[in-house]
Amino acid sequence: xxVTVPGPTLGVVGGGQLGRMLAEAAAPLGVxxxxxxxxxxxxxxxxxxxxxxxxxxxxxxxxxxxSRVDALTFEIELADxxxxxxxxxxxxxxxxxxxxxxxxxxxKLVQKRALDDAGVPVPPxxxxxxxADLRAALDEFGAVMLKARTGGYDGRGNxxxxxxxxxxxxxxxxxxxxxxxxxxxxxxxxxVIAVQGADDVRTFPAGENIHEEEILRETILPARTTxxxxxxxxxxxxxxxxxxxxxxxxxxxxxxxxxxxILVNEIxxxxxxxxxxxxxxARTSQFEQHVRAVLGWPLGSTRLRCPTVMANVLGTxxxxxxxxxxxxxxxxxxxxxxxxxxxxxxxxxxRKMGHITLTGRGELDAAAGSDPDELLAHARDVRDALTFE
Amino acid sequence: xxVTVPGPTLGVVGGGQLGRMLAEAAAPLGVxxxxxxxxxxxxxxxxxxxxxxxxxxxxxxxxxxxSRVDALTFEIELADxxxxxxxxxxxxxxxxxxxxxxxxxxxKLVQKRALDDAGVPVPPxxxxxxxADLRAALDEFGAVMLKARTGGYDGRGNxxxxxxxxxxxxxxxxxxxxxxxxxxxxxxxxxVIAVQGADDVRTFPAGENIHEEEILRETILPARTTxxxxxxxxxxxxxxxxxxxxxxxxxxxxxxxxxxxILVNEIxxxxxxxxxxxxxxARTSQFEQHVRAVLGWPLGSTRLRCPTVMANVLGTxxxxxxxxxxxxxxxxxxxxxxxxxxxxxxxxxxRKMGHITLTGRGELDAAAGSDPDELLAHARDVRDALTFE
Numbered sequence: 001x002x003v004t005v006p007g008p009t010l011g012v013v014g015g016g017q018l019g020r021m022l023a024e025a026a027a028p029l030g031v032x033x034x035x036x037x038x039x040x041x042x043x044x045x046x047x048x049x050x051x052x053x054x055x056x057x058x059x060x061x062x063x064x065x066x067s068r069v070d071a072l073t074f075e076i077e078l079a080d081x082x083x084x085x086x087x088x089x090x091x092x093x094x095x096x097x098x099x100x101x102x103x104x105x106x107x108k109l110v111q112k113r114a115l116d117d118a119g120v121p122v123p124p125x126x127x128x129x130x131x132a133d134l135r136a137a138l139d140e141f142g143a144v145m146l147k148a149r150t151g152g153y154d155g156r157g158n159x160x161x162x163x164x165x166x167x168x169x170x171x172x173x174x175x176x177x178x179x180x181x182x183x184x185x186x187x188x189x190x191x192v193i194a195v196q197g198a199d200d201v202r203t204f205p206a207g208e209n210i211h212e213e214e215i216l217r218e219t220i221l222p223a224r225t226t227x228x229x230x231x232x233x234x235x236x237x238x239x240x241x242x243x244x245x246x247x248x249x250x251x252x253x254x255x256x257x258x259x260x261x262i263l264v265n266e267i268x269x270x271x272x273x274x275x276x277x278x279x280x281x282a283r284t285s286q287f288e289q290h291v292r293a294v295l296g297w298p299l300g301s302t303r304l305r306c307p308t309v310m311a312n313v314l315g316t317x318x319x320x321x322x323x324x325x326x327x328x329x330x331x332x333x334x335x336x337x338x339x340x341x342x343x344x345x346x347x348x349x350x351r352k353m354g355h356i357t358l359t360g361r362g363e364l365d366a367a368a369g370s371d372p373d374e375l376l377a378h379a380r381d382v383r384d385a386l387t388f389e
Numbered sequence: 390x391x392v393t394v395p396g397p398t399l400g401v402v403g404g405g406q407l408g409r410m411l412a413e414a415a416a417p418l419g420v421x422x423x424x425x426x427x428x429x430x431x432x433x434x435x436x437x438x439x440x441x442x443x444x445x446x447x448x449x450x451x452x453x454x455x456s457r458v459d460a461l462t463f464e465i466e467l468a469d470x471x472x473x474x475x476x477x478x479x480x481x482x483x484x485x486x487x488x489x490x491x492x493x494x495x496x497k498l499v500q501k502r503a504l505d506d507a508g509v510p511v512p513p514x515x516x517x518x519x520x521a522d523l524r525a526a527l528d529e530f531g532a533v534m535l536k537a538r539t540g541g542y543d544g545r546g547n548x549x550x551x552x553x554x555x556x557x558x559x560x561x562x563x564x565x566x567x568x569x570x571x572x573x574x575x576x577x578x579x580x581v582i583a584v585q586g587a588d589d590v591r592t593f594p595a596g597e598n599i600h601e602e603e604i605l606r607e608t609i610l611p612a613r614t615t616x617x618x619x620x621x622x623x624x625x626x627x628x629x630x631x632x633x634x635x636x637x638x639x640x641x642x643x644x645x646x647x648x649x650x651i652l653v654n655e656i657x658x659x660x661x662x663x664x665x666x667x668x669x670x671a672r673t674s675q676f677e678q679h680v681r682a683v684l685g686w687p688l689g690s691t692r693l694r695c696p697t698v699m700a701n702v703l704g705t706x707x708x709x710x711x712x713x714x715x716x717x718x719x720x721x722x723x724x725x726x727x728x729x730x731x732x733x734x735x736x737x738x739x740r741k742m743g744h745i746t747l748t749g750r751g752e753l754d755a756a757a758g759s760d761p762d763e764l765l766a767h768a769r770d771v772r773d774a775l776t777f778e
Contacts, residue, residue, distance in 0.1 A: 002717075003716075004715050004778070024413065024416050027409070030714075046421045046438045292721065305695075323395070325419075327392075339394070354419075
């Protein structure tokens with residue numbers, strides 16, 4: 001094997017914050033990035049070599065992208081998998097992860113079935129096409145999380161249901177084919193960022209995630225659980241990767257039950273919000289790993305450098321307005337904090353506008369370093385000092 | 390004080406590797422970068438928002454840059470200080486560091502005089518306008534380093550002279566007004582990357598530099614000297630900053646004499662090759678510090694995260710050729726190594742094409758972590774495995 005630089009130009013479908021951070025990570029490697037996104041001057045545009053403005057199902061835009069790059073990937077599940085496959089074929093390009101993996105993951109029912117069939121532990125679930133199916137699910141499972149099969153993210157398309165009388169309303173809320181999953185009374189939410197490379201799979205240490213209103217607020221490393229649970233989480237993540245094809249980074253969201261069991265919640269076939277801590281906290285970031293993996297290059301070390309907390313900067317506004325983040329000296333003036341601003345022109349309620357990373361001390365033995373509770377409190381103080389003005 | 394993001398757009402005169410790494414560091418902060426460089430598709434171009442193609446003394450190009458940015462800085466000493474000053478005035482923009490500082494530093498004799506006048510320790514030196522002056526210098530100092538007053542870098546324009554009979558030839562070699570400096574028989578070369586912010590000065594820990602043929606090969610952190618010498622180096626760096634005006638990062642090259650004395654060799658009014666280790670090795674990189682400083686934002690922590698070695702990837706070729714770096718898996722496959730490729734299209738003998746960074750373990754107490762000698766040997770092994778093909 002002989003990797004050469006300058007590397008290939010990478011075409012990325014999607015130019016949001018994930019595309020932006022991919023481009024940031026590609027630059028030191030000598031890899032250029034061209035993104036495809038429908039929003040002119042999308043977040044990735046100023047950092048990437050160029051943006052092609054086009055919809056995620058626009059064949060001409062895909063062809064223009066394909067004609068100018070050496071390899072294709074995507075940073076959103078909304079990418080049209082069949083179109084990606086066709087255009088990649090036409091231009092004799094590789095796409096990673098594989099479009100069929102994207103297709104499997106796009107449909108939450110198909111995703112869960114594939115995992116279940118492979119023996120990966122998942123919460124009990126069933127297909128729900130109508131209110132009668134939903135009532136049957138409630139009868140079987142008690143409380144359920146009703147999930148739209150496609151198109152949901154950050155909690156959109158997810159409705160908790162306990163009362164059979166709410167079945168019709170809940171079906172209307174998800175607005176289409178759905179699945180119902182046992183409502184897991186978890187002890188903790190974890191996630192593992194896993195990378196499928198050309199030769200091997202690597203996992204970052206499991207992080208602990210805190211959600212509110214089903215939107216990720218913070219990720220804490222190391223997770224505040226036992227070593228045995230962390231090992232189990234990483235083993236399950238490896239099992240998940242066995243069911244998928246193509247190279248790249250996958251974000252694998254997990255539940256830790258009260259008894260320390262691990263269940264797979266959801267998979268993202270791309271770098272994941274709960275892996276943003278890796279930029280400062282791991283030896284190689286999830287974004288650099290994705291670039292390396294997609295190009296078939298050797299993967300980097302996933303070692304945790306030090307205790308780390310990532311806190312999302314969400315739109316704390318009542319109504320949409322031009323995005324200006326104030327009191328930023330709260331982050332910039334903190335010796336342990338880093339700012340990541342995504343460059344979105346408009347702030348909307350709970351929109352992901354950026355994130356901050358707090359690193360603790362103690363590289364040799366992360367567990368012996370800063371206390372994760374203190375680091376989390378510190379991260380929240382810094383994040384909550386930020387204002388939209 | 391209330392810093393807001395998105396930040397200003399920063400105009401950078403010069404688009405080489407320093408401009409590229411500045412743009413990489415600006416992106417997470419929400420700061421966009423436009424560079425001015427005469428070489429179309431310069432190293433910074435793919436990462437920056439845009440490149441304006443123009444010479445470093447082209448008033449129209451400077452005006453175009455100024456018309457599109459909110460603040461100005463530069464990454465090369467070749468920038469025309471008077472022109473920068475005039476254009477900044479015309480567009481009511483700040484330039485940092487101050488053009489008069491650039492002017493002082495551009496002329497090595499003026500630089501040394503300013504330092505000497507301020508009581509900063511420098512090797513004895515004198516003005517050399519012709520061969521007679523040079524012979525007088527040799528008479529006074531013994532061996533000298535003859536330096537062109539302007540335009541020299543990476544050893545170009547520097548000629549060691551010991552024999553008065555070589556005076557004419559040496560003057561021809563530097564080709565213009567010069568200065569002669571005592572040839573310092575140093576124990577070690579060190580450098581301190583120092584940052585002048587709006588409110589305070591910060592210094593990164595002193596690094597140890599290894600030069601060959603006057604070109605930097607490696608920088609080692611922590612420097613393999615005594616704590617007392619490191620403290621003295623940082624104190625001298627602070628004294629140097631007192632003599633300069635304007636905000637920004639300065640690279641201050643130092644000699645440690647056999648008796649542990651510190652003498653200032655040269656100053657660069659910009660991020661410096663010997664500060665590249667800060668990207669992985671310090672809590673905030675020199676490039677992020679420069680962006681923060683130029684914008685008047687609070688400075689970040691200069692804390693050393695772990696023992697770190699930076700090794701330059703120089704053009705190991707006999708003749709210029711298209712730049713393709715082979716066997717890159719030597720870097721990518723190493724758990725402690727990072728690659729930085731500058732995207733230069735042509736490799737030339739000893740041209741700076743990229744660098745690699747090796748990080749050791751031991752964040753809590755860097756000195757107790759990996760052994761710097763071993764880390765240096767490791768870095769050299771990795772770097773020397775790279776080939777141009």
